[in-house]
Amino acid sequence: MLSTREIKQRIRSITSIKQITRAMEMVAASRLKKVESRVLASRAFTEKMHAVLSHLVSSLEGSHPWFAEKEQKIPAIKIILITADKGLCGAYNNNVIQKVVRFIKEKKGQEIKLTLIGKKGYSYFSKGNYASLIEKYLPESVEKLGYEQVQALAGQLIKGYERNEFSELHLFFTKFHTVMQSFSTSMRLLPIDKGAFETKEKKPAGEYIFEPNAAQIVDHLFPKFIETRLYQCILESLTSEYAARRVAMIAATENAGEMIDELVSSYNKARQAAITKELLEVVSGAEALVR
Numbered sequence: 001m002l003s004t005r006e007i008k009q010r011i012r013s014i015t016s017i018k019q020i021t022r023a024m025e026m027v028a029a030s031r032l033k034k035v036e037s038r039v040l041a042s043r044a045f046t047e048k049m050h051a052v053l054s055h056l057v058s059s060l061e062g063s064h065p066w067f068a069e070k071e072q073k074i075p076a077i078k079i080i081l082i083t084a085d086k087g088l089c090g091a092y093n094n095n096v097i098q099k100v101v102r103f104i105k106e107k108k109g110q111e112i113k114l115t116l117i118g119k120k121g122y123s124y125f126s127k128g129n130y131a132s133l134i135e136k137y138l139p140e141s142v143e144k145l146g147y148e149q150v151q152a153l154a155g156q157l158i159k160g161y162e163r164n165e166f167s168e169l170h171l172f173f174t175k176f177h178t179v180m181q182s183f184s185t186s187m188r189l190l191p192i193d194k195g196a197f198e199t200k201e202k203k204p205a206g207e208y209i210f211e212p213n214a215a216q217i218v219d220h221l222f223p224k225f226i227e228t229r230l231y232q233c234i235l236e237s238l239t240s241e242y243a244a245r246r247v248a249m250i251a252a253t254e255n256a257g258e259m260i261d262e263l264v265s266s267y268n269k270a271r272q273a274a275i276t277k278e279l280l281e282v283v284s285g286a287e288a289l290v291r
Contacts, residue, residue, distance in 0.1 A: 004274065007267040011260055018256035024088065025249035031143075032179070032242035039176060039235040046232050049225055056218050076111040076166040078135075078157070079103070080189075080230070081125075082173040082237040083118035085141050089245035092174060093120040096184040096237075100172050103186070104133070113166060115153075117234065118142050142238055147231055154227040161190050173233040174240040180247065182240035187233075189226060 002010075081100050083093045097120070104112055113135040116122045122137050124130075140149065157169060169190035175183050 002266070002270070004267055004270045007263055007270060011263045011267065014256050014259050014263070018253055018260070021249045021252040021256060025246055025253060028242045028246035028249060032239065032246055035235065035239045035242060036176075039232070039239045042228070042232040042235050046225075046228050049221070049228060053218070053221060053225060056221070076113055077107060077168045077170065078113045078115065078160070078166040080115045080157075080169070080171045081117065081121045082142070082171075082234055083116075083121035084237075084241045085119040085143070087120065088248060089241055090248040092182070092241055092244035093118075093124075096172055096174050097121060097124050099184050099186065103170070103172070104130075115157075117145070118237075142234065142241075145234055147227075150231045150234065151227050154223065154230050157190070158223055158226060171230065171233055173237045176236045176239040176243065179243045182243060187229075189229065192222065 079100060081096065083096060087093065100114075100121075112133045114125060114130075114133045115136040115138075116125065116134060117138050122134070125134055138145070138149075138153070160166060161169060168188060170186055170188050172184070172186045175185050177183060
């Protein structure tokens with residue numbers, strides 16, 4: 001059994017940890033509120049752009065290079081993985097990393113090229129057999145990634161696809177749903193799935209006149225769509241990270257509180273036992289003197 005002194009030391013150390021987790025929970029809540037408004041705005045913009053492109057795609061005559069599969073199947077598949085720069089956010093990082101690992105195993109025999117955003121993903125894949133798969137790593141903090149940097153990355157990816165450096169581009173990220181729920185998921189950015197732009201809505205009466213033609217407008221808008229989609233997914237992941245960290249820190253704070261309560265109870269029992277022992281010794285000594 002621990003002594004009262006050891007129990008008091010544990011109570012002090014756990015109290016300090018509780019204060020830290022409580023502070024981290026408040027910081028995560030503050031940042032979550034800011035990023036959540038950004039991701040909601042990004043969703044609205046991306047959805048509107050998707051609606052515009054859907055109408056343009058329905059007006060296209062014949063096939064378009066953005067939707068066509070590569071004629072000569074190139075074995076290389078490029079993966080973009082978005083993780084956090086830090087831990088202490090539950091299973092947030094592990095879930096999306098394991099999703100990529102499963103995908104790599106499914107594509108065994110094909111060349112995989114990894115582009116990593118976030119230190120945790122780089123820390124995992126830079127070890128062992130996966131290190132050779134890393135083609136690019138963005139050392140900048142996920143939180144500080146601006147649209148200009150994302151635009152530059154999207155431009156490099158589009159040029160690489162056009163030069164036949166890879167046949168498919170897959171994005172792995174964590175989609176924000178609520179503070180309590182986020183889902184690790186993936187999407188294929190290139191080649192674009194034409195079915196995703198097919199709409200069942202009835203076209204308005206009359207015809208639109210496109211200047212220049214619909215194909216040229218699509219050529220101009222689709223790179224912008226890839227940029228905004230990539231930026232939105234980064235915001236989704238960042239929001240999910242803060243939500244996961246807030247939930248994890250709330251749980252840690254509550255657990256610390258429960259441990260402190262248990263230790264206080266143990267301390268009181270140990271102190272009571274020590275006092276009882278001292279009383280028994282005093283009484284036994286007094287009886288010995290009387291005899």
